Amino acid sequence: MKCARFSYHRAVDVADAVTALAEADGEGKLLAGGQSLVPVMALRMAAPEVIVDVNRIPGLDHLEVHDGVLRAGALVRHAALAGQTLHPLAAAAARWIGHAAIRSRGTLAGSLAHADPSAELPAVLRACDGAVHVAGPGGSRRVDAAALFTGALQSDVGEDEMITAVELPCPDAWGFAEFARRHGDFAVVSVAAARFGSELRIVVGGVAGTPHLVPAGDLDGPLDDARVASLADAAADDVDPPSDLHGSAGHRRALTREMTRRALASVAATPAREPV
């Protein structure tokens, strides 16, 4: 239960972190909140030779809205995301992550890079059709949510790359619902729903290797109870969840229906935003 030996590099800026990763030649790992990486190292399921600590890089904890898009630095902690009011959907989702001692360390970019199929923030990124900025030896690039998650615990971030910032468009109306076996546990099923104008986006977490976008189409009429119920049924039909010790496929399908219903009920109840 003790980590294997590694050498430690405290990065001073993004370029320094990326260089250190390149020099480690595939044997390096970025350390952000450590809430996923350190358990894996303690269990010796990973034994990186070089740890590049990004926690002291200045200027990566900003949170601001420009043109209806929340721009967040890589080191925004779950606690900060949960406490802000600029993007209420991200705040609601972040409150479901683990416990206070996890949220005080865990970071937004770490959660997206780690890409746990049950994690809340990847589902939110997908529901808002957001993107991440990734810095690497060859410069920086932008990766859309649709391309970022490539499989369970796999993201399109190279071993010599670092997510530096996250873009989360602010929806006009939103909802988030989750079922977990115990407060703070990983979700069995979670649903993030976001409405942008007449476009409704429903994303289910915990039912596949990556956040699952349910084709919901355009909202032509009102989002009344009947419409919510039919969309919830459609979501339950659309997913093909696995069975494991946390829940059978049937249980997850039933949860998808109910969590979608709850998330959409919040979308319907979101007050119209003040025109700015």
Place this chain on the structure above:
Amino acid sequence: MRITLTVNGEQHRLTVEPRRTLADALREDLGLTGTHLGCEHGVCGACTVLVDGEPVRACLMFAVQAEGCAVATVEGLAEPDGTLHPLQEAFSVCHGLQCGACTPGMLMTAAHLLAVEPDPDRERIRAEMAGNICRCTGYVGIVDAVASAAAALAQDERP
């Protein structure tokens, strides 16, 4: 690596291997064995301490990351003359502990909770303490203790 950190107000200089967790540095290098270890991978909460006022799993932070930080552990809760902190008093009175393995983490988690939310109801206490596992008490005594400490602290605050 050489590091400097403050624990319960006292500054320490240490030389540690990078893989030394903060929990092991506290226990093995500083002899502060009040911080307990259960799972050593983040799930049980026994090792919870405060770093710069925020609750942290000391098994998921490397000691080198605490360079320049102020760490608060269970040893710092009681007064120097041994007078128990209201939380410790309440855990004792309400049977909030049996074997004590989980207790340091429970106390530090509760200390943070009451610092940011002085008057939580029982549901909030249950939710916030859910990250700390206890194999003995069945939790009712722990919830009682945190509620009773909150009341005692509110009483102390009164002019």
